[in-house]
Amino acid sequence: MKIALIQLNSIWQDIETNIQQAENFIQQTEKADLYILPEMWATGFCTADAKDASLALHWMERIAKESLCAIAGSLPISKENGKFANRFYFVTPTCSSFYDKHHLFRIGGEDKEFEAGQERTIVHFGEFRFLLQICYDLRFPVFSRNANTDYDAIIYVACWPASRKLALDSLLTARAIENQCYVICVNRTGKEKTLRYDGGSCIISPEGKRLLDLGCSPNIQTTDISIEELNSFRQKYPFLQDADAFQLF
Template structure:
């Protein structure tokens, strides 16, 4: 399986519509190259551009969906289209991720569970998601996707197709390991984390991405934004980590695309050779709270 992380730079002087079209063009460039493409968190508006959330909010089937649906179909890739500001039928806002099939069809949405802001910003403006979300993927087997014979990828699943499961999380979720345990229990083998992570906490970004990979013995595909959101410099440094915690690829601070080959069998091999997940002890009784 080959995955591409597109680390989009958010320029406050670029319109949302212009950035949608630019992101769609970057996705189309992955035709014949990647099986799975991942975009960052809130790239249409900027993760810290709180004053624009209300104005740029859209339904799930709004302009971001249509632009990304066409791009996924044109490229013939599974597309995790990052996240956007969703407005539901009751008017509530969510930080919502969208996964599209190689035919451009919507497959899953994920509403961010842990909202960042400490009683301001996203934490007060957006509602919290309440469901863990996984996505089953079916990929052409190695040598059957057409990349070696002219660069045209087929989206169908033929004999010997590979299957895997994505677990979805977003940015601040990365700090809450219990969420990822739940995703692994639901069958996830690749953990996909779009983010708008501040540059001043970049060391936390790489540390936590590696920790989630090691403790869950899963691949981590963490795609961040570059540029500046409402005066907040972004970390960039999108990263791909294998189930043993080794960094397979890492971007720099500017806009770029990182592409890496993933051996899906490595998840099972790691879990068999070092079966730490089997030693989990659940349902332990917490100690009593001390009396005041």
């Protein structure tokens, strides 16, 4: 499966400009099966002054249908109770799935206006099963544990600041190795208020090797991941068969 990572410098609360940025990147690269955008890619990491980004979801649905592909990324979406969800959409030509961020970033005030999701979401697309996760979820390995080998890749979309990049790189590699899966991360780049983002979007193999690294600047890159290679690795090293048994809520 060909995966395209779109590393954006999201312009604060400018949904139309951010949509155009994303579309320009898609048009300038080879066709992929799955395009992935960062966390809150259409608005920036808005918490105290959240803005509904349903317009960006409609664009994602159009791109998926026109290009016969899947496209994924998170958006702030208003709920009927007045709260927001940081909602990670996985959109295909025929349907949409979503995951609401479970671990809200208290330091950034995300817990004030946003409501935490309670369910894990695994999406089946092509030959792969993808676990959807968002940024801060990365720090909590129990929530993403591949206890029953029920997924093949984790996708993390993020607004992870440059000041904590060592933690990002270390934890992404750990998640790939401990869960014997591909780990795909798409982080934003650029500056927003007092924060700087250094990108570092990547794809990591089940062995912990970097198959793709986008560096620090806005760009798009693609690579292939193989379900056959993953299954072969799991058969050769069946570590997950000896994992501790526990029940995820």
